[in-house]
Amino acid sequence: MSNLLRKNIHPMERVVRFLLGSFLLSLIFWGPQTWWGLIGLVPLATAFVGSCPLYTLLGLTTCRRCENPSPSGSA
Numbered sequence: 001m002s003n004l005l006r007k008n009i010h011p012m013e014r015v016v017r018f019l020l021g022s023f024l025l026s027l028i029f030w031g032p033q034t035w036w037g038l039i040g041l042v043p044l045a046t047a048f049v050g051s052c053p054l055y056t057l058l059g060l061t062t063c064r065r066c067e068n069p070s071p072s073g074s075a
Contacts, residue, residue, distance in 0.1 A: 007050040008061035017047035 009017070024040025027033070046052045055061060 005049060005051045006056065008055045008063055009046065009050050009052055010062040010064075013062050014047045014050060017043040021045075021047060 021040040021042070021044030024037050025044065027037035027040070028035065029037075031037075050063075
């Protein structure tokens, strides 16, 4: 399960996803006021978790630091 939720989103991309998700979600209250704004929950969720399921399926990552974690506890 931890392999499924492995962090694969760069911190700057997480910020962009958060802003995009917030904007889309705000469309429920302002703008066209349709339920299509709920699509904003997807980028918001991936921004908070730091993992994109589509990236995992395709084997992609934008977070190079997360791709090769430094070995802990080795001398």
